[in-house]
Amino acid sequence: MIINSLVQAILLGGYYALIACGLAFMFQVMRIINLAHGSLAILSAYLVWEITDALALSPFISVLMILPIMAIIGLLLQRVILERTTKGGELLPVLTTFGLAIVIDNLLFQQFGANTRSLSPYLGDLSWESYEIFDLWIGKLPVIVLITAIAMIGGLDLILRFTHLGRQIRATAFDPDTAGLVGIDARKIAGISAAIAMMTVAISGTALGLRGTFDAYSGGPQLLFAFEATIIGGVGSLWGVFMGGIILAIAQSIGALIHPQGFLLGGHLMFLIFLFARIYFHRDVFSLKHWLSKFNKEENVV
Amino acid sequence: MNIKRSNAYSQVTLSIIIALFIALIILPSFASNDVMERLTVLFIYIIMAAMWNTLAGFGGLVSIGQQLFLGLGAYTTIRITDMGISPFIAIVLAACLVGLLSWPISTFMLRLKAGEFAIGMWVLASIGHLLVNLDPLIQGETGISLIALNQYSIESRRLFIYLAALLSMSALLLGLFYVLRSRAGIAMQAIRDNEEAADSIGVDPERVKKWFFIFAAFGTALAGALWLAQASSFQPKTYFSVQWTAYMIFMVLVGGLGRFEGAILGALLFFAVETWFATAGVWYLVGLGAVAMLCSLFLPKGIWGAIESKLGITLVPVGYQVTGLTTDTLKNK
Numbered sequence: 001m002i003i004n005s006l007v008q009a010i011l012l013g014g015y016y017a018l019i020a021c022g023l024a025f026m027f028q029v030m031r032i033i034n035l036a037h038g039s040l041a042i043l044s045a046y047l048v049w050e051i052t053d054a055l056a057l058s059p060f061i062s063v064l065m066i067l068p069i070m071a072i073i074g075l076l077l078q079r080v081i082l083e084r085t086t087k088g089g090e091l092l093p094v095l096t097t098f099g100l101a102i103v104i105d106n107l108l109f110q111q112f113g114a115n116t117r118s119l120s121p122y123l124g125d126l127s128w129e130s131y132e133i134f135d136l137w138i139g140k141l142p143v144i145v146l147i148t149a150i151a152m153i154g155g156l157d158l159i160l161r162f163t164h165l166g167r168q169i170r171a172t173a174f175d176p177d178t179a180g181l182v183g184i185d186a187r188k189i190a191g192i193s194a195a196i197a198m199m200t201v202a203i204s205g206t207a208l209g210l211r212g213t214f215d216a217y218s219g220g221p222q223l224l225f226a227f228e229a230t231i232i233g234g235v236g237s238l239w240g241v242f243m244g245g246i247i248l249a250i251a252q253s254i255g256a257l258i259h260p261q262g263f264l265l266g267g268h269l270m271f272l273i274f275l276f277a278r279i280y281f282h283r284d285v286f287s288l289k290h291w292l293s294k295f296n297k298e299e300n301v302v
Numbered sequence: 303m304n305i306k307r308s309n310a311y312s313q314v315t316l317s318i319i320i321a322l323f324i325a326l327i328i329l330p331s332f333a334s335n336d337v338m339e340r341l342t343v344l345f346i347y348i349i350m351a352a353m354w355n356t357l358a359g360f361g362g363l364v365s366i367g368q369q370l371f372l373g374l375g376a377y378t379t380i381r382i383t384d385m386g387i388s389p390f391i392a393i394v395l396a397a398c399l400v401g402l403l404s405w406p407i408s409t410f411m412l413r414l415k416a417g418e419f420a421i422g423m424w425v426l427a428s429i430g431h432l433l434v435n436l437d438p439l440i441q442g443e444t445g446i447s448l449i450a451l452n453q454y455s456i457e458s459r460r461l462f463i464y465l466a467a468l469l470s471m472s473a474l475l476l477g478l479f480y481v482l483r484s485r486a487g488i489a490m491q492a493i494r495d496n497e498e499a500a501d502s503i504g505v506d507p508e509r510v511k512k513w514f515f516i517f518a519a520f521g522t523a524l525a526g527a528l529w530l531a532q533a534s535s536f537q538p539k540t541y542f543s544v545q546w547t548a549y550m551i552f553m554v555l556v557g558g559l560g561r562f563e564g565a566i567l568g569a570l571l572f573f574a575v576e577t578w579f580a581t582a583g584v585w586y587l588v589g590l591g592a593v594a595m596l597c598s599l600f601l602p603k604g605i606w607g608a609i610e611s612k613l614g615i616t617l618v619p620v621g622y623q624v625t626g627l628t629t630d631t632l633k634n635k
Contacts, residue, residue, distance in 0.1 A: 027417075032417065033416075033417025033418065033420070033421060035366070035417070035420070035421070081595075081599065084599055085598065085599065088598075088602050090415070090416040090417070091358065091362065091364045091416060092598050092599075092602060093416075093417070094364045094366075094416060094417050094420045095364060095551060095555060095594070095595075095598040096595050096598045096599060098366060098420075098548070098551065098594075099551070099555075099591045099592070099594040099595030099598065100591070100595055101591075102548055102587060102588075102590065102591030102594070103588055103591040103592050103595065106584045106585075106587040106588045106591065107588055109584050110584045110585065110588065220424075220544060223421065224421065224424060224425055224428060227421045227425070228425065231418070259436075261432065261435060261436065264428065264432055265429065265432045265433070268425055268428060268429045268432070269429075271425060272425075272429075275410075275414075275422070276410075279410065279413045
């Protein structure tokens with residue numbers, strides 16, 4: 001029973017890692033917490049639903065079709081909104097992206113109404129198929145989501161570490177002015193980063209639709225999950241965010257075991273514990289970034 | 303060179319405000335029920351806008367979780383009246399208790415920066431909502447009515463709530479006015495205009511921010527308690543909704559972030575927009591979000607900020623005004 005909950009929690013954590021990594025990525029590169037993050041994930045879920053329904057495709061194909069759309073949305077988001085607001089101090093991006101979230105949520109409600117949707121009806125057998133391992137039933141779909149999360153974070157990590165683009169992004173994140181001095185076009189890098197972040201958002205929105213249901217106002221809760229996973233994981237590292245997502249899901253499951261309404265509270269309290277640890281016991285002592293960032297430190301020395 | 307704390311406009315403003323206040327006090331003797339109910343709502347909006355402006359415009363703290371204090375204000379009022387205390391005492395008591403609670407919250411949350419603080423407050427609001435739902439008295443999302451109000455007739459209830467909202471609004475605005483004119487308030491406005499100047503002023507901005515946070519929590523809780531009295535029923539989902547913060551942000555951004563008059567102007571505009579367009583349903587909310595977004599992009603000081611810089615008018619003098627400063631006086635120094 002407990003082991004089953006734990007396994008399910010880790011699988012759910014895969015989804016949280018997926019939704020959190022775009023938020024954390026943008027925060028690292030552009031120092032912006034995008035409050036429209038969750039709403040954009042819901043927007044992508046609706047887009048995938050719409051394409052899947054209209055063209056009778058598999059959702060796995062539809063998501064490939066919306067990746068470029070979301071990348072363009074990311075680029076526009078950076079060029080039209082974020083670029084302008086970041087010049088006006090650190091408060092304006094919060095306000096504008098929150099305004100954007102309200103606009104997206106209500107437009108989605110206007111377009112699609114109050115009914116909840118799910119992508120699972122378009123999956124056929126896959127939506128209920130499971131692996132049986134030691135008397136545990138593990139759904140194939142949550143496993144796919146978890147593997148996607150690992151692949152996506154691993155891929156981003158590899159891009160950041162070993163490609164020319166990755167080095168440019170890291171340089172811009174570290175110090176945009178100095179990056180500009182050595183010939184990096186910070187504006188271009190910010191645009192590309194926003195596009196990458198929105199592609200992860202497209203994938204996480206689809207994962208949400210595949211795993212369960214969503215409606216026009218699901219964006220807010222998704223933003224909170226993404227934010228909590230990011231803070232638990234320690235803002236600095238993508239693998240930290242992955243662990244953050246899993247810890248968040250485990251805390252929620254423990255909460256649900258203690259009290260029928262304890263699912264969300266468990267996650268929130270775990271978030272507060274990590275926040276406390278970060279604030280009162282120096283930065284990141286408890287957080288996973290501390291253990292996982294060895295590689296980065298070596299690199300910084302060089 | 304001359305340094306004044308008021309000007310010709312503010313003298314006029316003072317007389318108008320006093321006249322307006324007296325008019326609003328005697329208004330119930332001839333106004334219709336509908337007018338009184340709508341004005342009560344307007345007063346509560348002005349409180350909300352002014353409190354969010356205190357936090358964001360003067361304290362530099364953008365919170366997406368002020369519904370925490372709104373909801374807790376209403377919930378605490380329910381709890382206190384349940385002990386048999388008069389609802390109008392309960393409203394004030396509830397706001398004080400929530401203000402008290404905001405002190406430990408502030409020591410913790412103010413360590414967070416910009417976006418982290420904003421969403422962190424939202425998480426706290428969600429925790430508040432979930433915890434209130436656990437209270438059996440509230441019966442989960444079903445909610446509960448403020449039954450204690452039934453001891454008054456509908457007529458006197460309407461009058462009392464109107465006066466309570468009017469007095470709360472006036473007291474909070476007056477309080478804010480004096481806070482902003484104090485040394486710490488002036489310093490905070492200087493910091494708002496130039497972050498680096500913070501340390502050189504000799505006022506600890508973190509301490510002042512904390513007091514702004516507590517003041518805003520107290521005022522927002524009062525607004526929540528008054529809203530409960532006015533709406534007379536409490537459903538956790540409604541009171542802890544992020545929509546309230548969206549309204550506050552709209553009012554302040556459109557009216558003028560960090561401008562005393564701005565929040566009031568924004569509340570008046572929001573009230574007008576709501577009266578005319580609320581029937582437009584979802585499009586009304588899309589419009590609110592879009593206008594707030596456009597204002598923060600293109601008009602970061604809001605309508606009042608634009609008026610102020612174009613015409614040089616300050617109705618409510620919260621700073622110092624320097625006149626007669628010419629190159630000659632500078633040379634003489």
